[in-house]
Amino acid sequence: MIPATRRDSPAADRHGAGHAPCHHGEILQGVFLDAAGRRCAGLVTLPMGGPGSRAAFTRRPGTPPERLGVRPGDRTKAARAAALAVEECSRRCGEPPCGGELRLSGDIPVGLGMGSSTSDVIAAVRAVADSYGMRLPAAAVARLAVRAELACDPLMLDTRPVLFAQREGRVLEVLGHRLPPLVVVGCALGGGAPVDTLSLPARALDDHDVRAFERLRVLLRRAVATGDAALLGRVATASARRGQRLLRHPEFDALVGIAGRLEAVGVQIAHSGAVAGLLLDAAAPGLRHRIRGCVRALESEGIPVTRTFTTFPAPPGCSAPPGRADRADRPDLPNVPTTKESPSGPAHRGGHRPTGPDTPRRPARLPAL
Structure with a gap:
């Protein structure tokens, strides 16, 4: 049966697909100075492979632009x-x-x-572009994402x-080629309850705060340039401590204590959520033992363990079996982040960097992370 929206369309429907990954919170977030010396909110995210959003867009030439539907119906930002x-x-x-x-779906x-x-927003933009047979530049995608949701992740x-200005959709600084080799033992604070970031009180930042963030930026730049996992861990922990001035997770001190006892290089948190991670130097001896120790220590504190992953690609032919949240038994086969964006749709094949499509988005069971 021909849909009503197609009867008045002189051209055939056009289909496109798009995909976008997620991240595991931030390594650093604060207020920084751009090249012109202007203050900008900025962040450095911790990439994580695995979960993501997929979008399918059916374009109907000849129909009014306001006749644009979305399923599930609550994805208003993606629709915009x-x-x-x-x-x-x-x-x-x-x-x-x-x-x-x-x-x-996602x-x-x-x-x-x-x-x-x-x-969701980026997957939607890519799916629309794919239906036109084109691939939009990353800067254009970022500009549209900020217009759709006021702030976006990179x-x-x-x-x-x-270092990305999330409210402006622009890169303030490329810190280097890749992060130091880390293993991240992920967990969820606050029992994994969603955080309503809009309800958090705004905190005024002064020149002292900006200078502190700029010092952390310099240290992170050095950590990336030299592959210094310990220095990156110091930066992430300092940023996480600052984030606690607003988030106030009751388990944060326990998380930092576990990191100290088990010789993790530091901790990282999502500054707009509950996900967190213990950061381990992937080159340090006794890695398997420390991963197991971290998992046991988190569980003993009642902090749900989610996923263990790395900041470096897996060896060729190695991939983590699906459904495993804890890779402590095989850290050499982790759930690793991709080094390039996954291709999505014909217009994206060759270079860009999920359950039912009608299921409203909801907090997932923590082991599914």
Whole structure:
């Protein structure tokens, strides 16, 4: 049966697909100075492979642009991003904007600070672009993402560590080629309950705060340049402590204590959620023993363990079996982040860097992370 939206369309429907990853919270977040000396909110995220958002967009040429539906219906930011992407792509192609249908699916838990909404938005933009047979530059994707949700994570970029102005959608600094080799033992604070970041009180930052963040930026730049996992851990821990001035997770001191007892290089948290991680130097001896120790210590403190992953690619042919949240038994086969964005749809094949599509997004069971 031909859908009603297609009867008045002189052209065939066009289909596109898009995908976007998530992250595991931040290594560093604060207020920094841009090249012009202006203050900017900025962050450095910790990439994580595995969960992500997928989008399928059916473009219906000849229909009014306001006839753009989304499923599930609560993904309003993604719907707004799709409408903006249609406007952008039609302008680039010299075609009139039209309506369509956006379907989203994904397995990123909500409220943990893993970039679930940005992942939805970027997947939607990529799916729309793919339906036009094009691939938008990362800067254009970032601009549309900020317009759709006011602030976004740098998930449209590759996994090079960057200081990203999330409210402006621009890179303040590329810190280097890759993060030092780390193993991250992930966990969820607050029992994994979603964090309503809009309800958090705003904290005024003065020149002293900005100088402190700039010092951490310098140290992180040095850690990336030299591959110094211990120095990165110091930066992440200092940033996490500052984040606790607002988040106030009751388990944070226990997390830091575990890191000290088991010789982790530091801790990291999502500054807008509950996900956190113990950072271990992947080159240090006794890694398996320390991973197991971290898992046991977290469990003894009642802190749910989620996923163990690394900041470096797995050896060729190695991949983690699905369904394993804890890789303590095989740290050489972790769930690793991709080094490039996964291809999505015909227009994305060759270089870009999930359950039912009608299921409303909800906090996932923690082991599924």
